Amino acid sequence: xxxxxxxxxxxxxxxxxxxxxxxxxxxxxxxxxxxxxxxxxxxxxxxxxxxxxxxxxxxxxxxxxxxxxxxxxxxxxxxxxxxxxxxxxxxxxxxxxxxxxxxxxxxxxxxxxxxxxxxxxxxxxxxxxxxxxxxxxxxxxxxxxxxxxxxxxxxxxxxxxxxxxxxxxxxxxxxxxxxxxxxxxxxxxxxxxxxxxxxxxxxxxxxxxxxxxxxxxxxxxxxxxxxxxxxxxxxxxxxxxxxxxxxxxxxxxxxxxxxxxxxxxxxxx
Amino acid sequence: xxxxxxxxxxxxxxxxxxxxxxxxxxxxxxxxxxxxxxxxxxxxxxxxxxxxxxxxxxxxxxxxxxxxxxxxxxxxxxxxxxxxxxxxxxxxxxxxxxxxxxxxxxxxxxxxxxxxxxxxxxxxxxxxxxxxxxxxxxxxxxxxxxxxxxxxxxxxxxxxxxxxxxxxxxxxxxxxxxxxxxxxxxxxxxxxxxxxxxxxxxxxxxxxxxxxxxxxxxxxxxxxxxxxxxxxxxxxxxxxxxxxxxxxxxxxxxxxxxxxxxxxxxxxx
Numbered sequence: 155x156x157x158x159x160x161x162x163x164x165x166x167x168x169x170x171x172x173x174x175x176x177x178x179x180x181x182x183x184x185x186x187x188x189x190x191x192x193x194x195x196x197x198x199x200x201x202x203x204x205x206x207x208x209x210x211x212x213x214x215x216x217x218x219x220x221x222x223x224x225x226x227x228x229x230x231x232x233x234x235x236x237x238x239x240x241x242x243x244x245x246x247x248x249x250x251x252x253x254x255x256x257x258x259x260x261x262x263x264x265x266x267x268x269x270x271x272x273x274x275x276x277x278x279x280x281x282x283x284x285x286x287x288x289x290x291x292x293x294x295x296x297x298x299x300x301x302x303x304x305x306x307x308x309x310x311x312x313x314x315x316x317x318x319x320x321x322x323x324x325x326x327x328x329x330x331x332x333x334x335x336x337x338x339x340x341x342x343x344x345x346x347x348x349x350x351x352x353x354x355x356x357x358x359x360x361x362x363x364x365x366x367x368x369x370x371x372x373x374x375x376x377x378x379x380x381x382x383x384x385x386x387x388x389x390x391x392x393x394x395x396x397x398x399x400x401x402x403x404x405x406x407x408x409x410x411x412x413x414x415x416x417x418x419x420x421x422x423x
Numbered sequence: 424x425x426x427x428x429x430x431x432x433x434x435x436x437x438x439x440x441x442x443x444x445x446x447x448x449x450x451x452x453x454x455x456x457x458x459x460x461x462x463x464x465x466x467x468x469x470x471x472x473x474x475x476x477x478x479x480x481x482x483x484x485x486x487x488x489x490x491x492x493x494x495x496x497x498x499x500x501x502x503x504x505x506x507x508x509x510x511x512x513x514x515x516x517x518x519x520x521x522x523x524x525x526x527x528x529x530x531x532x533x534x535x536x537x538x539x540x541x542x543x544x545x546x547x548x549x550x551x552x553x554x555x556x557x558x559x560x561x562x563x564x565x566x567x568x569x570x571x572x573x574x575x576x577x578x579x580x581x582x583x584x585x586x587x588x589x590x591x592x593x594x595x596x597x598x599x600x601x602x603x604x605x606x607x608x609x610x611x612x613x614x615x616x617x618x619x620x621x622x623x624x625x626x627x628x629x630x631x632x633x634x635x636x637x638x639x640x641x642x643x644x645x646x647x648x649x650x651x652x653x654x655x656x657x658x659x660x661x662x663x664x665x666x667x668x669x670x671x672x673x674x675x676x677x678x679x680x681x682x683x684x685x686x687x688x689x690x691x692x
Contacts, residue, residue, distance in 0.1 A: 284617075
C-alpha cells in the first residue's frame with residue numbers, strides 16, 4: 155500500500171475523502187506485474203477528477219507508483235483512490251487543493267471460473283438510483299447507494315443485482331455495466347443521470363465500432379430486458395459475464411456475449 | 424483527536440468510511456468543556472446508524488470519549504464520525520461489522536457576531552439535490568452534492584446557498600436547515616426525498632410545539648420564498664441566522680426569528 159508515494163496504509167481523519175467522499179477511484183486487475191488497461195483507467199481517472207475539480211496527478215507519477223506497487227505484489231485487484239486532500243473545516247473545497255493519492259492491492263478475485271461461459275443469475279434491487287447529472291458516470295467515493303443495493307442480494311443465490319432509476323429504467327449492476335443484445339444490435343443504458351461509466355464498458359463500445367456492430371446508448375425500460383436476445387454485465391474485475399437467469403426468464407446461449415468476451419479477454423493477454 | 428478510543432488522527436485506507444462514504448457524522452459546538460445538546464445528537468446518530476444498518480456505539484461509551492476530548496480541548500467544533508469499519512473488498516457490508524469511531528475538534532467558528540441580529544445574504548445554488556428516499560434526512564458521509572454546491576457560492580458575497588430538488592422545491596442550505604414564516608405559521612421543507620434533518624431543526628420544531636405556534640412540514644416551491652414574511656436558517660454550528668437578502672428581495676425585520684433565536688440561545692446556556 156502507498157499513501158502519497160510512501161509505503162503506508164493510513165490517512166488523516168481530516169482527509170476530505172473520508173469526511174465527504176470527496177474523491178474518485180479505479181479498480182483494475184494486475185497479473186504477472188502488469189496492470190490491465192492502465193492507460194484507459196488513467197484517462198477515466200483524469201476525466202473524473204476534472205469533473206469534480208480535483209487535481210489529477212500526472213500519468214508519469216502514477217505509473218511509477220503503480221510499478222513500485224506491482225514489484226512487491228504482482229497479482230491482485232489494484233485500487234487507486236485520489237481525494238481532494240485536506241482543507242479547512244466545512245464543505246468549501248480548498249483552493250488550490252493538494253490531492254491525496256492512495257494505492258492498495260488485494261487478493262485476486264475468487265469467482266468461479268465458469269461464469270464467463272455459463273452466465274450468472276441476477277435479480278433486481280429494490281433501491282432506485284437517485285438522479286444527479288453532476289455526478290453521473292463518475293466513479294466517485296459517494297457509494298452508499300451501491301452498498302445498500304449490494305446488501306439486498308449479497309446473501310442470496312444471485313450473483314449480481316440490477317439497479318434501476320426512479321422511472322424504472324435499468325442503469326447498471328451494483329458493480330458492473332449492462333449490455334443488451336437485441337436483433338443484432340448492442341444497447342447499453344444512458345448514464346447521464348446516474349450510474350458509473352466503467353473502462354470495460356468503453357472497451358465493449360470500442361469493440362462494437364471496430365466490428366461494425368450497431369450500438370445504441372439509450373434508456374432501457376425494465377420490461378425490455380425479458381425480451382432481450384442476450385444480456386451481459388462487464389467490469390474491469392469480472393470481465394464479461396452473460397446473464398443466464400433473471401426472474402422467470404432463462405437464457406441458454408450467448409453467442410454475441412461469447413464472441414465479445416473472447417475478443418476482450420484476448421486483448422488482456 | 425480520538426480513533427476507536429485512542430489518541431490519533433489516522434484511519435485505515437481500507438475503512439469503508441473512506442472507500443464508500445459508508446458512515447454517518449455529527450458536528451456540534453463545545454463551550455467551556457460542555458458539548459451543546461449532546462443527548463439530541465446521540466439520538467440522531469443512533470437513528471442514522473440504524474437507517475444504514477451500522478452498529479451504533481453505546482451512549483455511555485461515546486459520552487466518556489467526548490469527555491476525554493473536552494478535557495483537553497474545552498472549546499470548538501466537535502466532529503463525531505461513525506463508519507461501518509473495515510470489511511472484505513467490495514460493496515457488500517460485513518456482517519457483523521465493527522464500527523470505526525472518530526472524534527475531532529477544530530477551532531470555534533469565526534463568523535461575524537451580528538449575523539443572528541442582522542441576517543445574512545443567501546443565493547440559490549444551480550446544483551439540484553438528487554432524490555434518494557433511502558438516504559434522505561440522514562447525515563451520512565456521501566456529501567459530494569454539498570461540496571459542489573458550496574463551491575458555487577463560497578467565493579461570492581453570499582453567506583450561504585439554498586439547495587433545491589429537481590422540481591424546484593427549496594430543501595435546505597448547503598450546511599443548514601430552512602424555515603419560512605408566513606402568516607403566523609412556521610413552514611419547513613419536507614425531507615423525505617433529500618436533505619439532512621439536523622438537531623437544530625428539531626429544536627425549532629419542538630419550540631413551535633411548546634409555544635403553540637402552528638408548524639407545517641411540506642414541500643416549499645421556490646417562488647414561495649419571495650413572499651415569505653421571514654426566512655431563517657439553522658444548524659448546530661451557526662445557531663439561527665435570519666435571511667436579509669435573497670435575489671431582489673430584502674427583509675429588514677425578523678420578529679419571529681429573533682424570538683426563536685433568543686429562546687434557543689438561552690437554552691444553550
